[in-house]
Amino acid sequence: EDQVTQSPEALRLQEGESSSLNCSYTVSGLRGLFWYRQDPGKGPEFLFTLYSAGEEKEKERLKATLTKKESFLHITAPKPEDSATYLCAVQGASSGSARQLTFGSGTQLTVLP
Amino acid sequence: KAGVTQTPRYLIKTRGQQVTLSCSPISGHRSVSWYQQTPGQGLQFLFEYFSETQRNKGNFPGRFSGRQFSNSRSEMNVSTLELGDSALYLCASSLLGASTDTQYFGPGTRLTVL
Numbered sequence: 001e002d003q004v005t006q007s008p009e010a011l012r013l014q015e016g017e018s019s020s021l022n023c024s025y026t027v028s029g030l031r032g033l034f035w036y037r038q039d040p041g042k043g044p045e046f047l048f049t050l051y052s053a054g055e056e057k058e059k060e061r062l063k064a065t066l067t068k069k070e071s072f073l074h075i076t077a078p079k080p081e082d083s084a085t086y087l088c089a090v091q092g093a094s095s096g097s098a099r100q101l102t103f104g105s106g107t108q109l110t111v112l113p
Numbered sequence: 114k115a116g117v118t119q120t121p122r123y124l125i126k127t128r129g130q131q132v133t134l135s136c137s138p139i140s141g142h143r144s145v146s147w148y149q150q151t152p153g154q155g156l157q158f159l160f161e162y163f164s165e166t167q168r169n170k171g172n173f174p175g176r177f178s179g180r181q182f183s184n185s186r187s188e189m190n191v192s193t194l195e196l197g198d199s200a201l202y203l204c205a206s207s208l209l210g211a212s213t214d215t216q217y218f219g220p221g222t223r224l225t226v227l
Contacts (some may be wrong), residue, residue, distance in 0.1 A: 031213050032213050034215065034216070036218070041223075042220055042221070043117075043203050043218035043220045043221045044156075044172055044203070044218045045218070046215055046216075046218075049213075049214065049215050058170055091213070095131060099144050099161050099168075099169075099205075099211075099214065100158045100161060100169050100171070101145050101146075101148075101158065101216060102154075103148075103156040104155070105155045106155065106166055
C-alpha cells in the first residue's frame with residue numbers, strides 16, 4: 001500500500017524567511033510524485049510533477065526536489081500570498097494503468113508580513 | 114482553456130437522501146477521478162473513469178457510485194447519505210489517463226449532510 005507522510009503539519013514563516021517542506025513516501029514503483037497547493041475552500045492547484053530521483057523543478061519562489069524516499073519543496077523568500085496548504089501525492093505502480101493518487105495530509109504554510 | 118468544472122458547488126442534504134454530483138473535465142481530457150476530502154482523513158481516492166469504464170475504485174462502500182459519459186463528463190452518486198459523508202468532493206481530469214499524467218482538480222462540491 002502506498003503511503004505519504006508530510007512534515008511539518010504547520011509552518012509559520014516571516015516574509016522573506018526561506019524554508020523547506022518534507023514529503024516522505026513509500027510506494028511500489030513510483031510513476032510520479034506531485035505537488036499541489038490548496039487554498040481554503042478551493043480545489044488543489046497543480047505545481048510540479050517529479051518522476052525520478054535527482055530530478056528538480058522550479059517555479060518562481062518554489063523548487064521541488066526528489067530522492068528515492070522523499071521530496072522537498074523549498075520556498076525561497078516567501079511572500080504572504082504563498083500562504084496555503086501544500087499537498088504531496090504519489091502515483092504508484094500498484095494501481096496499474098488507473099489514475100489513483102495517494103495524498104499526504106499536507107503542510108499548512110502561513111507567511112506573515 | 115477552461116478548467117475542470119463541478120456542479121453544484123454547495124449542497125445540503127439530510128440523512129437517508131441521495132445526491133448526484135457532476136464534473137466536466139478539461140476539454141480533450143479522457144480520464145476523470147473523484148476524491149473525497151475531509152479534515153480527519155484528508156484526500157481519499159473514490160474511483161477513476163476512462164472511456165466510460167471504471168478502472169479503479171477506492172475503499173468506499175457501495176453507496177458511492179459513478180459513471181462517465183461519451184463526452185467524458187462524469188457524475189458520482191451517493192445513496193442513503195450518512196452524516197460522515199459530509200465532505201468536499203473533488204473531481205480531477207487528466208489527458209490520456211496514463212499513470213504519469215498530471216491530474217487537474219476542479220473547485221469541488223461541498224456536501225453537508227444534516
